[in-house]
Amino acid sequence: MNNHADSAVHQIHRDDVGAKMGMWLFLFTEVLLFGGMFLVYAVYRYQYPSQFHLAAMELNTAMGTFNTIILLTSSLTVALSIAALQNGKKILSLILLSATLLFALMFMVVKYFEWTAKISHGIYPGSPELLAKHNGQILFFGLYYVMTGLHGLHVLIGMIVIAFMIVFVARDKVTTDNYVKLENSALYWHLVDLIWIFLFPLFYLIQ
Amino acid sequence: MANDVAVKSFYQESTNKYSGILSWLLTKDHKRIGLMYMIAILAFFVVGVIIGLLMRLELIAPGRTIMDAQTYNTLFTLHGVIMIFLFIIPGLPAIFGNFFLPIQIGARDVAFPRLNLLSWYIYIIGAILVLVSLFLPGGPIDTGWTFYIPYSVRSTTNVSMALFAAFVLGFSSILTGLNFITTVHRLRAPGMGFFKMPLFVWATYATAWIQILATPVIALTILLVILERTFGVGIFDPALGGDPILFQHMFWIYSHPAVYIMILPAMGVVSEIIPTFSRRTIFGYKAIAMSSLAIAFVGYLVWAHHMFSSGMSDTARWIFSLLTFIVALPSGVKIFNWVATMYKGSIDPQTPFLWVMNFIFLFSIGGLTGLVLGSLATDIHLTDTYFVVAHFHYVMFGGTGTIFFAALHYWFPKMFGKMYNKKFANIAVVAYFIGFNMLYFPKFIMGYMGMPRRYYDYLPQFTIYQEISTIGSWILSGTIFFIIGYLIHALKYGKKATSNPWGGVTLEWHIPSPPPLENFETIPIVTHEPYDFSQLKEMKDE
Ligand code: HEM
Numbered sequence: 001m002n003n004h005a006d007s008a009v010h011q012i013h014r015d016d017v018g019a020k021m022g023m024w025l026f027l028f029t030e031v032l033l034f035g036g037m038f039l040v041y042a043v044y045r046y047q048y049p050s051q052f053h054l055a056a057m058e059l060n061t062a063m064g065t066f067n068t069i070i071l072l073t074s075s076l077t078v079a080l081s082i083a084a085l086q087n088g089k090k091i092l093s094l095i096l097l098s099a100t101l102l103f104a105l106m107f108m109v110v111k112y113f114e115w116t117a118k119i120s121h122g123i124y125p126g127s128p129e130l131l132a133k134h135n136g137q138i139l140f141f142g143l144y145y146v147m148t149g150l151h152g153l154h155v156l157i158g159m160i161v162i163a164f165m166i167v168f169v170a171r172d173k174v175t176t177d178n179y180v181k182l183e184n185s186a187l188y189w190h191l192v193d194l195i196w197i198f199l200f201p202l203f204y205l206i207q
Numbered sequence: 208m209a210n211d212v213a214v215k216s217f218y219q220e221s222t223n224k225y226s227g228i229l230s231w232l233l234t235k236d237h238k239r240i241g242l243m244y245m246i247a248i249l250a251f252f253v254v255g256v257i258i259g260l261l262m263r264l265e266l267i268a269p270g271r272t273i274m275d276a277q278t279y280n281t282l283f284t285l286h287g288v289i290m291i292f293l294f295i296i297p298g299l300p301a302i303f304g305n306f307f308l309p310i311q312i313g314a315r316d317v318a319f320p321r322l323n324l325l326s327w328y329i330y331i332i333g334a335i336l337v338l339v340s341l342f343l344p345g346g347p348i349d350t351g352w353t354f355y356i357p358y359s360v361r362s363t364t365n366v367s368m369a370l371f372a373a374f375v376l377g378f379s380s381i382l383t384g385l386n387f388i389t390t391v392h393r394l395r396a397p398g399m400g401f402f403k404m405p406l407f408v409w410a411t412y413a414t415a416w417i418q419i420l421a422t423p424v425i426a427l428t429i430l431l432v433i434l435e436r437t438f439g440v441g442i443f444d445p446a447l448g449g450d451p452i453l454f455q456h457m458f459w460i461y462s463h464p465a466v467y468i469m470i471l472p473a474m475g476v477v478s479e480i481i482p483t484f485s486r487r488t489i490f491g492y493k494a495i496a497m498s499s500l501a502i503a504f505v506g507y508l509v510w511a512h513h514m515f516s517s518g519m520s521d522t523a524r525w526i527f528s529l530l531t532f533i534v535a536l537p538s539g540v541k542i543f544n545w546v547a548t549m550y551k552g553s554i555d556p557q558t559p560f561l562w563v564m565n566f567i568f569l570f571s572i573g574g575l576t577g578l579v580l581g582s583l584a585t586d587i588h589l590t591d592t593y594f595v596v597a598h599f600h601y602v603m604f605g606g607t608g609t610i611f612f613a614a615l616h617y618w619f620p621k622m623f624g625k626m627y628n629k630k631f632a633n634i635a636v637v638a639y640f641i642g643f644n645m646l647y648f649p650k651f652i653m654g655y656m657g658m659p660r661r662y663y664d665y666l667p668q669f670t671i672y673q674e675i676s677t678i679g680s681w682i683l684s685g686t687i688f689f690i691i692g693y694l695i696h697a698l699k700y701g702k703k704a705t706s707n708p709w710g711g712v713t714l715e716w717h718i719p720s721p722p723p724l725e726n727f728e729t730i731p732i733v734t735h736e737p738y739d740f741s742q743l744k745e746m747k748d749e
Binding site: 017018019021028030032033037043047048126131135138142143145 | 318319322381384385386388389392393394419420422423424426427428430431434438439440441442447448449450453457
């Protein structure tokens, strides 16, 4: 029956353009999520410009810069891993993906040290030290924790996704001629990177 | 159709190797997922109605009747949360969108079938979280469904859990929206240009855009409230420099567009039903399609009309008031086009059509009283009174809720292959109309006289109106249970429905009832305009 032949075709139906379109739409929602955060930031920055300036002095610009470089590099490696896979170089692709994962891990470690340093100085939401400061500074650090925290969560999710991609490439589920999953994961990773590019100046460079 | 008998329906064939309940729980078939949504959503709707009944019972006499103030607070919150997040927002898109959007554009399924199933599970998880929050220590949430700061931070009830549930439900909504947009862009059958799509598809498409554009903002807002409760960050706390009104802005930036998530698909259904029962092509197809997009767009810019009395500059207030009046325009465009469609049509007043008449009446009252609330001077008098309660029930329940039943009666024979008892159904339409107006119209009068919303007690002069309203609630809920009853009865004992009982011409009426597993034996090639009734003759010969 041609009915059956048809459904067989449907089972292996593949639509890479569609898959990417879905991913872009999803990224759009992520942009809006952080967009809301940036809006809140803008409101309070406008309200307390000098306090924000003061509070930003307490952040460690060197660590922030280091993290920016790491994250940018990881975006490069993930992009290269797609190119490698397209050219049939599976091993190279795997190496590049692992490098991406490693960079992401480094980012998180640096973040960890930054946060713990701040917390050990008694600067965290609700701490007596912070509450003694001016309102603008309280909000600055509140936003700092919320926004970098939310971003950190995205880095973590990105790491999980990339770990999956490593497994998929290794097991030939993602291959030279079927790599839309990898592309979508890379898109996500670029977004995580992009958001950081905005967070970095807004918190570290406004001193 | 002759081959009706030969084709197996999607009930008999499944996308996986399992049978029984697992073949449903693991299905990728958009029709089964739609039905699974239907079961879950109807169940919550019934719970919401029962809570509504309890509240109305409390209000039958002044003073304490069957519950204390705190119980009333938790009940109206739960009623609001269930009705908004679990019933009316997912209602039409998740059930009928899932079932009919792919069929109407000539596709075998949505673009991401697995994601579709995942959305259902996320919905269920969110719903379970709502239920769990009721029973944890601390007690059920009592903030009202709007979660206004500062009370939502101070309340000792399980606010965080309930908020998190709403967050999760938002995810489900986003994923469904994303799925539909991609489906419409990628899976239209050959010949099905954008301007040949049925208007229900257009409406669902516009809705999907709002879903993905607005939901992230509420997700963030909810997240911030949870963080505020757990860590005291200070973003909404004036003692720490924050601004509680900012919460209201962020909340309504989502929740106002959400109102259009509720109403647009309903308008889409109306645009399907009216041509079918007027046997006439829709008047102003493009205007209707475009007005959906216009509503989706302008709907973004009116959020602050919920906040006229919460502290904004006068300039902001009149601008938002003006914009609010502007949104009424595209809605008006639709109403005029519907009426023009019926003009000189050969109207066949069957049950779904009668439901639509119900809708037009109730929704018009809701819409017109919206204008009263949208103008500054009157709003200051009426805000936070029963007038608002009456207004939004007329819009959401009288609008979308009524169309929910219209859609159910219109597509029931297609979905289940059975026909319900039309006499019962027509009685239900009338009873619904009477019950509805008895329940909510007195609320306009009480609101005008100054009865505030969210009170479990009231002054004696309101007694008569409150009594009428409570009796109305019995009639209305009785009708709803009656409807559910005769529909379930029809599932088993109903007459077998033909593939095209109403004489519709959109693609779902070209295939057997209930549809086969992948909808079409061969993907159709679309040559006709969506509401071209000259096809009816060829369809008979098919
Ligand atoms: C038979 C059905 C229903 C009855 C008897 C009913 C009754 C009520 C009552 C008594 C209130 C509280 C008014 C107050 O004290 O302020 C209320 C609030 C509300 N209802 Fe309904 N209702 C019904 C159906 C619906 C439906 C279908 C929807 C949504 C589509 C809905 C949405 C709401 C919302 C959002 C609130 C406000 C909750 C809050 O103040 O936080 N209701 N309803």
